[in-house]
Amino acid sequence: MAKTYDYLFKLLLIGDSGVGKTCVLFRFSEDAFNTTFISTIGIDFKIRTIDLDGKKIKLQIWDTAGQERFRTITTAYYRGAMGIMLVYDITNEKSFENIKNWIRNIEENASADVEKMLLGNKCELEEKRQVSKERGEQLAVEYGIKFIETSAKASIRVEDAFFTLARDIKTKMEKKLEASNPPKGGHKLTPTEPMKKPTSWLSRCTLL
Amino acid sequence: MEDEFDDYQECFSQEGILLKEAPPSHETYIDSIGIIIIHESKKDGEDLKKFMLEWKPNDITIDSDVQYQEWAVVNTVQKRYRTLSGTIPDPHVKFRCLKINFDIIKSFKVQNKGRQLTFYDGSSEVLCSFLFQCGNCDVLVAALKTHLRIGTSKRDRQLYVIYDSDSPEYQQLNKSFAALNIKHDHSLWDFVKNIKDNSYEGSLGAFAKVTNIVFSSLDGTRYPDEITKDDLNNSITELGDEIVHSMAPSLEDGVSSAFQLPPRKEFVRCNPLTEEQWDSQLNSSGQLEDVDDIKMSIFKGGVHPSIRKEVWKFLLDYYPWSSTHSERQALVKVKRDEYYRMKLQWKSFSKQQENNFLDYAQRKSLVEKDVARTDRTLEFYAGDNNINLQTLKDILMTYVMYNFDLGYVQGMSDLLSPILWLMLDECDAFWCFVGFMDKVMSNFEIDQAGMKEQLTNLHVLLNFVDPKLANYLVEHECGNMFFCFRWLLVWFKRELSQEDVMRFWEVLWTGYPCQNFHLLVSVAILEHERNALMEEERGFTEILKYINELSGKLDISLMICKAEGIFHQINDSDYLSDSVRPILGLPVIGTNNLDSHEQSPFESPDISSTGTQPCCSVENVRISPDEIAYEDSIGSNFL
Numbered sequence: 001m002a003k004t005y006d007y008l009f010k011l012l013l014i015g016d017s018g019v020g021k022t023c024v025l026f027r028f029s030e031d032a033f034n035t036t037f038i039s040t041i042g043i044d045f046k047i048r049t050i051d052l053d054g055k056k057i058k059l060q061i062w063d064t065a066g067q068e069r070f071r072t073i074t075t076a077y078y079r080g081a082m083g084i085m086l087v088y089d090i091t092n093e094k095s096f097e098n099i100k101n102w103i104r105n106i107e108e109n110a111s112a113d114v115e116k117m118l119l120g121n122k123c124e125l126e127e128k129r130q131v132s133k134e135r136g137e138q139l140a141v142e143y144g145i146k147f148i149e150t151s152a153k154a155s156i157r158v159e160d161a162f163f164t165l166a167r168d169i170k171t172k173m174e175k176k177l178e179a180s181n182p183p184k185g186g187h188k189l190t191p192t193e194p195m196k197k198p199t200s201w202l203s204r205c206t207l208l
Numbered sequence: 209m210e211d212e213f214d215d216y217q218e219c220f221s222q223e224g225i226l227l228k229e230a231p232p233s234h235e236t237y238i239d240s241i242g243i244i245i246i247h248e249s250k251k252d253g254e255d256l257k258k259f260m261l262e263w264k265p266n267d268i269t270i271d272s273d274v275q276y277q278e279w280a281v282v283n284t285v286q287k288r289y290r291t292l293s294g295t296i297p298d299p300h301v302k303f304r305c306l307k308i309n310f311d312i313i314k315s316f317k318v319q320n321k322g323r324q325l326t327f328y329d330g331s332s333e334v335l336c337s338f339l340f341q342c343g344n345c346d347v348l349v350a351a352l353k354t355h356l357r358i359g360t361s362k363r364d365r366q367l368y369v370i371y372d373s374d375s376p377e378y379q380q381l382n383k384s385f386a387a388l389n390i391k392h393d394h395s396l397w398d399f400v401k402n403i404k405d406n407s408y409e410g411s412l413g414a415f416a417k418v419t420n421i422v423f424s425s426l427d428g429t430r431y432p433d434e435i436t437k438d439d440l441n442n443s444i445t446e447l448g449d450e451i452v453h454s455m456a457p458s459l460e461d462g463v464s465s466a467f468q469l470p471p472r473k474e475f476v477r478c479n480p481l482t483e484e485q486w487d488s489q490l491n492s493s494g495q496l497e498d499v500d501d502i503k504m505s506i507f508k509g510g511v512h513p514s515i516r517k518e519v520w521k522f523l524l525d526y527y528p529w530s531s532t533h534s535e536r537q538a539l540v541k542v543k544r545d546e547y548y549r550m551k552l553q554w555k556s557f558s559k560q561q562e563n564n565f566l567d568y569a570q571r572k573s574l575v576e577k578d579v580a581r582t583d584r585t586l587e588f589y590a591g592d593n594n595i596n597l598q599t600l601k602d603i604l605m606t607y608v609m610y611n612f613d614l615g616y617v618q619g620m621s622d623l624l625s626p627i628l629w630l631m632l633d634e635c636d637a638f639w640c641f642v643g644f645m646d647k648v649m650s651n652f653e654i655d656q657a658g659m660k661e662q663l664t665n666l667h668v669l670l671n672f673v674d675p676k677l678a679n680y681l682v683e684h685e686c687g688n689m690f691f692c693f694r695w696l697l698v699w700f701k702r703e704l705s706q707e708d709v710m711r712f713w714e715v716l717w718t719g720y721p722c723q724n725f726h727l728l729v730s731v732a733i734l735e736h737e738r739n740a741l742m743e744e745e746r747g748f749t750e751i752l753k754y755i756n757e758l759s760g761k762l763d764i765s766l767m768i769c770k771a772e773g774i775f776h777q778i779n780d781s782d783y784l785s786d787s788v789r790p791i792l793g794l795p796v797i798g799t800n801n802l803d804s805h806e807q808s809p810f811e812s813p814d815i816s817s818t819g820t821q822p823c824c825s826v827e828n829v830r831i832s833p834d835e836i837a838y839e840d841s842i843g844s845n846f847l
C-alpha cells in the first residue's frame with residue numbers, strides 16, 4: 001500500500017468534560033461547529049493530514065471522555081501518544097484548576113517525553129471569562145509548555161494550535177532520528193504505525 | 209520446602225486452573241479450581257535463579273482487581289467497599305498449596321489444544337496435571353520459557369524439556385541473550401509477571417509494553433530509526449510463525465476446533481405485544497394473569513407503541529407485576545409525593561449553600577453540560593430554552609439527591625432521554641429511570657468494576673462462540689474489548705435510532721432468555737462483522753474506528769434474532785463450562801461437565817478424567833538428546 005504521508009503522529013485531547021475538546025477536534029478535522037453535539041462516551045479519534053515544511057503529516061487525534069470516573073479507560077490510550085493537548089474552558093475556573101491534575105495524570109500514564117500544549121478554549125466568550133490570559137500563560141511557563149487561547153465556535157487559532165504541536169513533535173523527532181542515525185532515503189516508520197505482525201511481538205516477548 | 213518458600217517471590221500467576229493430578233498429599237484437591245503461581249528465588253544469583261511451581265485452591269484468594277492491570281484506578285475518590293474483592297487470609301494456606309521446585313520438574317506436556325498441562329519428574333512420572341478452565345496455557349508456557357531453559361522434542365512438539373544450566377544448549381542460548389543485551393531488563397520481567405489468568409486484558413497490556421521496551425532497549429528513544437526497525441521487522445517476520453508454532457502449536461486452529469457448538473437455529477422477530485393482548489391478560493382488579501407469558505411476548509416482539517408507556521412502568525419495576533389497578537393508583541400518589549419532596553431539597557438550595565457544597569455544585573454543572581448535549585437533534589429536545597431539557601435536568605438532579613453516592617455519571621442522560629420522551633411526565637419518568645438505573649448501576653460505579661467485568665465477560669462469551677475472532681482480537685491488541693465500551697455503558701443508545709433503542713431496551717428488560725443478553729447481542733454483532741474486523745490485519749485503531757462507525761448502521765432486529773440463536777447454541781452445548789454459565793445466569797454445575805468439554809470428540813483424550821490413570825506412557829515422554837530441536841536459532845537471528 002502506497003503511503004500518503006511521511007509521518008504519523010498520535011495526539012490526544014484531554015481536559016474536563018465540557019471544555020470543548022470534541023468541538024475543537026471537529027473544528028480542526030471538519031472545519032465546522034455544531035451545537036447539537038453529543039457528549040463523548042468512551043473514546044474516538046479523527047484523522048487529518050497536514051503539510052508541514054514539505055512533509056505530509058498524518059495526525060491521528062484521540063478524543064476522550066472527560067469525567068474522572070472514565071479515566072480508567074481513557075488513560076489506557078495515553079500510551080503511544082506523542083502529543084497531548086490539555087484543554088480548559090476560559091469561562092470555567094474549575095476546568096483551569098484541574099489542568100494540574102490532568103498533567104499529573106499524564107505524568108503517570110503517558111511517555112515522559114510526550115509534547116504537551118495548553119489550550120484555553122471558548123475564548124470568544126470574553127464577557128464570561130473567569131480565567132485571564134495571563135494566568136494561562138503563567139501556568140504554561142510553569143510547566144514549560146506552549147499556550148494558546150482558542151475558540152472552536154468562532155474558529156479562532158484552532159489550526160494554529162495543532163500545527164504548533166505537530167511542528168514541535170516533528171522537530172523533536174527529527175532531532176532524535178539524526179542523533180541516532182544519519183537520514184537515509186525511504187519512508188520513515190513511527191512507533192504508532194499499526195503493527196503488521198502483532199503475533200511476532202508476542203512471540204518475541206516470550207523469548208527475551 | 210515450606211521454609212525455603214520464604215525466599216521466593218511471586219513472578220507469575222494464572223487463575224481458573226483445575227487440579228487434575230496431584231501427589232497423594234494433595235489428592236483431596238483434585239477437581240478443585242485454583243491458581244497457579246510461579247515463584248522465583250529472591251537471591252540475586254542472576255543467571256541461577258531458582259523457580260518454584262505452586263498451585264493453590266481458589267477460596268484462598270478472591271481478588272477481582274488483580275487481572276485488570278490496565279484499569280489502575282486513578283480517581284481520587286475513595287473506592288467503595290466491595291464484598292467480593294480483597295484477600296481473605298487463611299491460616300491453613302500453607303498446608304493446602306501444592307508446591308514443586310523446578311529442580312524436580314524435568315519436562316512438561318501441553319495437551320488438549322493447550323487446555324491441559326502436565327509436569328513430569330526425571331523418571332517421567334507425572335508430578336501434577338492441570339486443566340485450564342478458560343483459555344489455555346500459552347501465557348504460562350511463555351512465562352516458563354522466559355525463565356527456564358526449555359526445548360521441545362522434535363517428535364512431539366507438545367513436549368517440553370527443561371534443561372540444566374550446565375547443558376551446552378543452555379550455554380549457547382545464554383550467549384545470544386548476552387549479545388542482545390536485554391536479558392536482564394527487569395521491566396520485561398515485570399510485565400511477564402503481570403500476565404494474569406487468561407484474562408486477555410493482562411496479556412494485552414503486557415504485549416503493548418513489550419513493544420515499548422523493545423523500542424527503548426534498542427536505541428534508547430521512543431522513535432526507532434529505520435534501520436533498527438527494519439531489522440527488527442525482518443527478524444520478526446522470519447521468526448514469527450516458527451516461534452508461534454513451536455510455542456503454542458494449537459494457537460491458530462486449535463482453539464476453533466477444540467469443540468463445536470450445535471448448529472444455530474434461525475429465529476425471527478414476532479409481532480409486538482398489542483393492546484388487546486395486554487388487556488386480555490388483566491383480570492377484573494387489573495392484575496396481570498401470566499407475567500411470564502407477557503415477558504416472553506415482549507422478548508419475542510417488543511411492545512406496541514400504543515401501550516408502551518404503560519408496559520414500561522412494569523418492565524422498569526415502577527409498578528410491581530403483581531399489583532392491582534388500585535394499588536398502582538395508590539403507589540403513584542406516594543411516589544409523586546416522594547419525588548417532589550426530593551426535588552424540593554435541591555431546588556431550595558440557596559446560592560450560598562451551593563457555593564459551600566462543592567461536590568453538589570460540580571454535579572450540577574456536569575448535568576447541565578450533558579443535558580445540553582443530549583439528543584438535541586430530536587425535535588423533542590431541540591432548540592434553545594427547550595422546556596424538556598429543563599425537565600431532563602430536574603430529573604437528573606433529583607436522581608443525584610436520590611442516590612448521592614453514585615451522583616451523576618456521563619451516559620445517564622442518554623438512558624433517561626427516551627424514557628422522558630415516552631412518559632411525558634416528570635415523575636413517572638423519574639421512577640422508571642430509577643428502575644433502569646437499578647439494572648445498570650454497576651456500569652456507572654466509581655471503580656468501573658461493572659464495566660471491566662462486562663468487557664471481560666463479553667470476551668469470554670465471544671471466545672466460546674467464535675474463538676478465532678476472539679483470538680484475533682487478542683493478537684491485535686483488542687482483547688480488552690475497550691472498543692465495545694460505549695455499546696455496553698449505555699446499552700447501544702449511541703448506536704441506534706430512538707425507535708430502535710426503545711425496541712431493544714424493552715427486549716433486554718424482560719430478562720429473557722437469559723441475563724446479560726445484551727452481551728450476546730454484542731457477540732452477534734461482532735460475529736456478523738468478523739470478516740471486516742479481521743480484514744487486512746486490522747489492529748486496535750482500525751477496529752475501534754470500525755466499531756464506532758457502525759453507529760446508525762446496525763440492524764438490531766436481526767442481531768437480536770442472531771443472539772437468540774447463539775443463546776440456544778450455548779445453552780445446548782455439551783461443552784458449556786462453568787466460566788460461561790454464570791455470565792448468562794445459568795446454574796453452575798461443577799467440574800464434570802468441564803471434563804467433557806476438555807475431552808472433546810475431536811481428539812483422543814490421553815488423560816483420564818478420573819485422574820487415577822497415569823497421564824501418558826513413558827515412551828511418550830522419554831526423549832533422546834538428538835531429538836531435541838533447541839531453539840537457539842532465535843537468539844542468533846537477532847545478532
Ligand SMILES: Nc1nc2c(ncn2[C@@H]2O[C@H](COP(=O)(O)OP(=O)(O)O)[C@@H](O)[C@H]2O)c(=O)[nH]1
Pocket residue numbers: 015016017018019020021022023024034035037038039040066121122123124125150151152153154580581
Ligand atoms: N461558546 C463556545 N462554546 C463552545 C466552544 N467549544 C465548545 N463549546 C460548547 O461547549 C460544550 C461542550 O463542548 P464539547 O466539545 O462537547 O466538550 P468536551 O466534553 O470537552 O468534548 C458544548 O455545548 C459546545 O457547544 C467554543 O469555542 N465557544
Ligand SMILES: [Mg+2]
Pocket residue numbers: 021022023039040063064065
Ligand atoms: Mg467530548
